[in-house]
Amino acid sequence: MSKEKSILPKGFIRKHELAFRYFPDSSSKKAATENLSRAINRCQPLLTALARSPGGYSTRDKQYSPLQVALIYRYLGEP
Numbered sequence: 001m002s003k004e005k006s007i008l009p010k011g012f013i014r015k016h017e018l019a020f021r022y023f024p025d026s027s028s029k030k031a032a033t034e035n036l037s038r039a040i041n042r043c044q045p046l047l048t049a050l051a052r053s054p055g056g057y058s059t060r061d062k063q064y065s066p067l068q069v070a071l072i073y074r075y076l077g078e079p
Contacts, residue, residue, distance in 0.1 A: 010066065011066065012063045012064065012065055012066070013063060013064050013066075013069060014062060014063050015033055015036070015061065015062055015063060015064060016029040016033050018036065018064060018069060018072070018079075019032035019033045019035065019036035020032045021079035022035070022036050022039070022076070022079045023035045023036065037059065039076055040072065040076070043075050043076065045075060046071060046072065046074075046075035046076065049071045049075070050068055050071055050072075053065070053067050053068055053071065054067065
């Protein structure tokens with residue numbers, strides 16, 4: 001098993017910052033964020049895990065906790 005170092009943030013990360021990691025060629029913050037939101041919404045197990053995370057999950061949230069980022073990486077893969 002590989003012991004690659006994860007690129008998880010140590011603190012909260014803004015939604016658009018994570019979105020640009022997944023969609024670096026997006027033309028704007030809005031486009032990148034919409035693409036990430038679509039990817040999250042297509043993965044029902046991820047949505048369930050995010051909803052069960054401490055603090056829950058709302059599409060209106062402007063940032064993700066380290067746990068939420070870990071869940072996103074788990075279900076969508078690391079960017």
